[in-house]
Amino acid sequence: MSATAVNAHAEDHAHDHGHHHKETFMTKYIFSQDHKMISKQYLITGLIMGAIGIAMSLLFRMQLAWPGESFKVFELLLGDWAPDGVMDPNIYLALVTIHGTIMVFFVLTAGLSGTFSNLLIPLQIGARDMASGFLNMVSYWLFFLSSVIMVISLFLEAGPAAAGWTIYPPLSALPQAQPGSGMGMTLWLVSMAIFIASSLLGSLNYIVTVLNLRTKGMSMTRLPLTIWAFFVTAIIGVVSFPVLLSAALLLIMDRSFGTSFFLSDIFIQGEVLHYQGGSPVLFEHLFWFLGHPEVYIVLLPALGITSEVIATNARKPIFGYRAMVASILAIAFLSTIVWGHHMFVSGMNPFLGSVFTFTTLLIAIPSAVKAFNYITTLWKGNLQMNPAMLFSIGLVSTFITGGLTGIILGDSALDINVHDTYFVVAHFHLVMGISALYGLFAGVYHWFPKMFGKMMNKNLGYAHFWITAVCAYGVFFPMHFVGMAGVPRRYYTNTFFPMFDDLTDVQVVMTVFAIIAGFAQLLFVFNFVRSIFYGPKAPQNPWSSTTLEWTTPVEHIHGNWPGEIPHVHRWAYDYSKTREDGEYVIPGQDFVPQTVPLQENEEELNH
């Protein structure tokens, strides 16, 4: 079916709005099939999970800065796992594991991509809703279920999964190996299996919607870069998430049914186990076949949001639209063939290591192109410093800082001595953790008026950004030095190595910054909640943006546009475009919405 035919049908459908769809509380707020409501559900669930994940990181940062100290807050939150307020080593490992899992999957995959793909894909391509509202609803509720299971696992007596977020077997496979590998790991695997199902349903929906439901005139090369990013992210998700599912299923079989996919020759707790012939390296391959694309599943939506926010607030077209699209595609393709750089010293054939070094360093090229294009977009702009813009500029900054150290880690020879040290932790927190969080915040500040019809307080937004930006560097820049000193990650304490004693003050500095940053997020929470209820009412197009979502009414309606779906006549980036006489295309207005037809004598750029 062609796109136009679908639209024609959708338009017919639109006319009888208001006649049916009697919405009850249940169908409107709980089991909603409306993409705008689902996106809010994703956002709020993601933010709650984020609060849990960040709180955990503060707890283990305190343990690292003041190892073995007794804290009331440990006793309060960890109970029996912190006898007399001193954190137990097992719960330390559990905290880092669940922190990683929650932040990577629940916050930055579902919370970021789930929220903004749902909100923006139909609104920015000019569609009444997702291709399948029902699957979309199912996708959210599976995500919710997996979140609930993950949170429940925190209350198990033996503790939640504690084998690191990468859950390498045999540690994760054998309950004898650590307490967290019992019921905690089972729940982790069940939760993740459901999460993957949710992610797949969501991604398939996004792909179909982008391909089939674009409004008239919205060719692929007129799509805003947000949509390109969400679209390609969804494709990477469909390609790589099933592989993680198979890894999880095989691990479940090894754990529960005595198979030997990942296990061989094991002697533990005084007895030989029957496992024979499996290989943990196979698990590492399967895990990172998802795990590495996952980095870009997290990052690309953030970069898409940034592209849109920077162009809008710079009042300039994004520089090199085609190059940006090409970079997204190149990054997506390369991201699926670089996973081995997590495994240079895993015992994998060193020749494979060479191949992965090559592909890994290649990915620096499209990344560099993106960074330069963002910088050029700022050049000679008229930058409107809204909170979303600040977070976007912050993203480019951390993306560069964190990305550059990737050149060290992606080089198999150099990786030998920094592999699994704090150098890695510093690298990925800056390049994907902080950057993607900035993307999430930029998106919330920018599209809050669209989601809730209210404006967020900008001054609180500024305070939130500046405190967070300073603290993020304060935590993760010094961390590189800890890594260069050879401190391994996931150590409960470094006090058993006198050679690391001179790092205590670095640890304290990082922890203090982390605590300040953690509390600064309360500003955001406060602003968010308060603005939903008491924020000033949003105008229809607060940021003077060109894209279609700002042509819909502020009040949400089912089907997005009250009348016909608008047609599109130009790309999304006609900011500050002038005629030959130097006047703006629409006199007195520095932007031309996508719905405005080409003016007389106006040249459409060949983008």
Next chain:
Amino acid sequence: MTALLTIIVLVLVAIAIWQMTKIFELSQVKTEQTEVANDKDNRLNGYLMFGFLVFIYLLTIFSFWKWGSVVLGKPASEHGGQYDNLMFISMALIFFVQIVTQALLHYFAFKYHGKKGKKALFYADNDKLEAIWTIIPVITLAGLILYGLFTWTTLMDIDEEEGDPIIIELYAQQFNWKARYAGADNVLGDANVRLIEIDKNNVIGIDESDPYGQDDVVSQSELHLPVGRKVIFKMRSQDVLHSAYMPHFRAQMNCVPGMITQFSFTPTVTTAEMRADSDMQAKVQHINELRAEGRAKGLDTETWEFDYVLLCNKICGTSHYNMQMKIVVEEEEEFNKWMEAQQTFGEQMASAQ
């Protein structure tokens, strides 16, 4: 410390609340608050962007000044020099790019902050510029890739025939290390976890019927290495993944249950020589001052003497943070003397009968 932390937290919360109420008071006065950035906001945040650039630079300088000395220092293996050289080149390159790009980003954010009535430049494309910043990374990266791969392949090309290497097995288990020397024949006897007999003290499962294993020597406390002689490590693990990390030698390899992994290097600096190294002495002295402070507070921090160390660098369970083994690099004669004092596997089994 807890008190200090509580105070910091309370102060921060108090400041946050104070700021919030202040901001709301301010926002109440102005009725036309649109929450969209105005010229004042643009100017202020533009300046802050510039300030942030200064902050990044100062943080970099401060970190190098304060913590530049905590890094590992002089490498103690033959390939270590080459490794550090590659690291230095890569670091110099990324610092150069970091300084330039952050400057451009934040300076532009400052310089072009918005003003009412200002016109932005409609500048959508420039093929030449884009070609330049695609090609420059391509060339630089090609150089780095070639250099890196050259280093990697020389390192990983482990040839047992060349240069009279000594073969040592590193055996990992929760949560300690054992080392097995191949003995006079320099061939390790067969081993498998299924052959472990704890009561006969065959703790790493050496095959008693394999003649090559009879002269093997298992060390449970220290790893001794002769200086200047190539060592080939064969790694095994009996339970979960571990990683044999010897940072001073720029060496690391995972230990995987069910397979044997390997890594090779030639130690070039003995423990005694490293202790006499001036940088190392400064580091040790500094650390001992800190440890003396700790003792004064009643902590169990004895005076420390430098030793090479083998760490576990792959999460392996509860006591992962304390899975270590002392490495002693010494002259060949001392090594041989130590070796003679050890019991071979054959002798051990005979005495266990």
